[in-house]
Amino acid sequence: MLNDFEAHINKNFPELLSSTFLLTCSGGLDSIVLAHLCHKCKMNFAIAHCNFGLRGEASDGDEIFVNQLAKQLNKQFFVTYFDTFGYMAKNRISLQLAARELRYDWFREILKENGIDFLVTAHHADDNLETFLINLSRGTGIDGLIGIPSKTADIRRPLLSFSRAQILEFAENNSIGWREDVSNEDVKYLRNKIRLEIIPKLKELHPNFLTNFKNTLEYLSETNEISRHRLFYVKQQLFVEENGMISISIDSLKKLVPLSAYLYGLFSPYGFKEVGQIEELLERMSGKYLESKTHKLLKDRECLLLMEIANTSVEKEIYTIPDGVMNVKEPLDINFTVVDYRNDNTQNLIFVDKAALKFPLTLRKWKNGDYFHPIGMKGKKKLAKFFKDEKINSFSKEEQWLLCSDDSIVWVVGKRADSRYKVTEDTKVIVRIEVKNI
Known part of the structure; x- marks a missing residue:
């Protein structure tokens, strides 16, 4: 297997030979063998281990075992501990999903903080088959049937071409030890049930079932590539x-x-x-x-x-503009200038009577019940009716900013000014208000 693995790396993962990567290691058969293979190929990597604390002393034993392996291979070792059940309760997700989110978030922190190029995991061909069957059972499109990708932006999976049988044979031939997770035998988990009860039956149907499955994945991937190009073309058109x-x-x-x-x-x-x-x-x-x-x-x-969907959790609801401020940058780029002339208002530029304004002015989003007195019309108009008449869609309404004086609308920014603040013959100070990049 070593020769096949080395040839596979040279052909399909040459970037791993010239960069540093983080190898995730649980202590189980797959990740331990991958660590030894990468070491024998003289690759530059560090080892990361997550202690989820789900199996008491057994979890601590896994950590000790992986730490000893890192010392044996002379590799940098990263370890962390999670409150997995607390994370499950807070986010209302399953144990498996909680563990996945926790570990991948941590792995990417290590990559960023240490300038490491890639994350390498020990997923293999049997894992791919399990994922295929899980997605098939739940209902999926072709993207769910092409299996686990061997490469993403920052993840590499060089064992996907190898079966668990090959990995086990390599470990036994080279006297490599590993840790067994007893929870992997619990068939209450869907993946375990598929691994232990369904896949053995499928392999009984044909001695080359796994090889045929890998070929099928290649065909599906090629078909998916054709589909992807077609969808790209349609999106460009529509x-x-x-x-x-x-x-x-x-x-x-x-x-x-x-x-x-x-x-x-x-x-x-x-x-x-x-x-x-x-x-x-x-x-x-x-x-x-x-x-x-x-x-x-x-x-x-x-x-x-x-x-x-905008991240409104950090967005202020109201922005205050004191008297004398000439420019604001947030949430909009608006200039205020005292001038001695008046031109016609445009969508991005209005002229108002300063004496009519009550400072501080505010910028806020619209809300139900808002009304204003549109220039060019008699009386007031509800903003909701104005939006409807102007054929402004719901998305644009949610993003609409209002410039207000004492909570009365001065300007539906970028659309219409209010007649109560317009310049008249009695105006003594004219303020020119312009919004940019809207």
């Missing part, structure tokens, strides 16, 4: 980006065949994986929307609007 959001013609979407496959391919990268919900949205009334963890998808007349 996704029109403007002012921080993407507009997609519903009529153009409906012409795609098969529609459900296209909807999944186009919108799943943004967190929308329930195709039925997207199909329903196409037929619903304007203003209805779907929301993923990262994006909103809004039905707006004849279009779908796609927009990233």
Whole structure:
């Protein structure tokens, strides 16, 4: 196996020969063998181990074992400890997902803090088969059937071409010891049930089942690449980006065949994986929307609007502008200038009577019940009605800033000024207000 592994690295992972990487090591068979293989190939790496504290003394024994291996191989050793159950309760997720999030967040901290190029894990061909069957059982698109990627931006998995049987044979032939995790025998976990009960039956069906499966993954990956290029072309044609959001013609979407496959391919990268919900949205009334963890998808007349959800947790609700301030940079770039002339207002530029203003002025987002007196109209108008008449979509409404005086609207910024603050023949001091880059 060593010769095959070295040839595999030279052909497919040459970057690991000329860089430093972090090898994740649980103490189990796969990661211990990978550490020995990389060491025999004279590769430059450090070892990281997570002690989740889930198995008491056994967890501590794993840590000691991996630490001894790092000393034996003369490699830098990183270790950390997690309150896994506390993280599960706080985030309301499963044990497996909690452990995954905790360890990968920590691994990437090590990469960043130590200038290490890649993270290397010991996933192998049998792991790939397990993942395929798990995704198949839950329902997935082709992206869920192509298995674990051998490379991502910062992760490398050089054992994916090798079976667990090959790894075990190498360990036994080279007298390499490892730690057994008894929880791997518990079939209450789906992955263990597949590994221990289903995969052995599949291998009984054909002696070359795993090899045939690896070939199938290659074919699926090639098909997925063709699909990816097609989706890229369609997105270029249909996704029109403007002012921080993407507009997609519903009529153009409906012409795609098969529609459900296209909807999944186009919108799943943004967190929308329930195709039925997207199909329903196409037929619903304007203003209805779907929301993923990262994006909103809004039905707006004849279009779908796609927009990233802003991180409002750190955004102030109200920004104060004292008298005498000439420029503000947050949340908008606005200049205030006292002038002795008046021109017509534009979307980005208005002239107001300073005597009508009450300082400090404020910048805030709009809220239900807001109204103003639009210049050019008699009386007041609710802002919600103004947005509707101007055909301003829900996303844009959420991002709309108002310049206010004593909470009365002076300017719907970038759209319309309020007549109560306009310059008249009696105005003595004129303030020119201009917003940039809106």
